[in-house]
Amino acid sequence: MVFSFFSCKEKEIEQPKTELLSPYILVLGNAQDAGYPQAGCEKECCQRVYKNPENKRFVVSLALIDPISKENWIFDATPDFKEQLKLLSTHLKDPLNIPKGILLTHAHIGHYTGLMHFGREAMGTKNIPVYAMPKMKSYLKNNGPWSQLVNLKNIELHPLQKDSILFLNERISVIPIQVPHRDEYSETVGFLIDTSIHKILFIPDIDKWSKWDRSITDYIGKVDIALLDATFFKDGEIKGRSMSEIPHPFVEESMDLFKNLSKSEKRKVHFIHFNHTNPLLIEGSEAQKAVLKNGFNIANQGEIVKM
Numbered sequence: 001m002v003f004s005f006f007s008c009k010e011k012e013i014e015q016p017k018t019e020l021l022s023p024y025i026l027v028l029g030n031a032q033d034a035g036y037p038q039a040g041c042e043k044e045c046c047q048r049v050y051k052n053p054e055n056k057r058f059v060v061s062l063a064l065i066d067p068i069s070k071e072n073w074i075f076d077a078t079p080d081f082k083e084q085l086k087l088l089s090t091h092l093k094d095p096l097n098i099p100k101g102i103l104l105t106h107a108h109i110g111h112y113t114g115l116m117h118f119g120r121e122a123m124g125t126k127n128i129p130v131y132a133m134p135k136m137k138s139y140l141k142n143n144g145p146w147s148q149l150v151n152l153k154n155i156e157l158h159p160l161q162k163d164s165i166l167f168l169n170e171r172i173s174v175i176p177i178q179v180p181h182r183d184e185y186s187e188t189v190g191f192l193i194d195t196s197i198h199k200i201l202f203i204p205d206i207d208k209w210s211k212w213d214r215s216i217t218d219y220i221g222k223v224d225i226a227l228l229d230a231t232f233f234k235d236g237e238i239k240g241r242s243m244s245e246i247p248h249p250f251v252e253e254s255m256d257l258f259k260n261l262s263k264s265e266k267r268k269v270h271f272i273h274f275n276h277t278n279p280l281l282i283e284g285s286e287a288q289k290a291v292l293k294n295g296f297n298i299a300n301q302g303e304i305v306k307m
Contacts, residue, residue: 033110
């Protein structure tokens with residue numbers, strides 16, 4: 001079975017949705033926490049969106065879809081949750097779609113604040129399962145306004161444990177993998193998604209790969225697709241600020257680290273989570289050309305990862 005990316009439009013034209021009989025992922029966004037464009041930015045990187053709104057990108061999120069059970073789960077509840085839920089509902093042709101659950105990576109603004117849409121001011125949901133690590137779970141339970149969602153039973157908190165398998169249904173399981181990051185309010189995890197046929201690694205946020213007590217290249221070798229943190233393309237991208245304050249693997253660093261991988265393993269790497277300054281957001285940029293020339297891929301909003 002081929003494991004690959006398709007754009008939504010191409011997928012609907014080339015292969016009818018009825019052929020998607022195995023679980024798959026829909027990329028709901030590929031931008032860093034503050035989205036693209038970013039508030040307060042009047043530089044050319046964001047002006048290109050104000051001039052051409054089709055360049056807008058949502059904050060990183062994935063939808064995991066099981067067409068057999070007609071269930072879906074969303075990884076991270078972003079500030080763009082409203083638009084992303086609409087994107088997912090349109091894809092599913094189900095205007096009343098409600099996710100089976102939300103799986104959270106950590107407590108930075110782009111990854112959990114979309115939970116507000118489940119509250120009484122918006123959807124007013126009942127007991128939507130929200131899966132979170134211990135500190136993340138405690139943070140939501142004990143701090144407003146998130147605690148109100150818990151107390152009013154708009155959401156129902158479910159525990160995650162690092163390296164412990166969580167079965168979502170009989171076909172799909174996930175394992176949270178803890179990674180080093182700025183953990184002011186919670187720990188940070190990525191997810192290993194397993195459909196029993198294929199595996200996807202999703203790590204939208206991490207400090208430098210060298211700070212991790214595990215090998216990212218070993219993980220790449222064991223999965224079919226790796227959606228990896230690419231917040232910044234290179235050092236010096238943020239002018240007037242030390243980038244050591246915001247440690248992420250530069251794409252240039254990651255490509256150098258992965259340079260000795262085989263061609264097939266390089267193709268597994270799909271960069272995601274782009275800051276508004278990252279030229280990978282610009283179609284046809286030299287940065288995009290460099291990534292593709294070196295054998296890697298770029299995760300695009302609206303694409304399908306077929307499993």
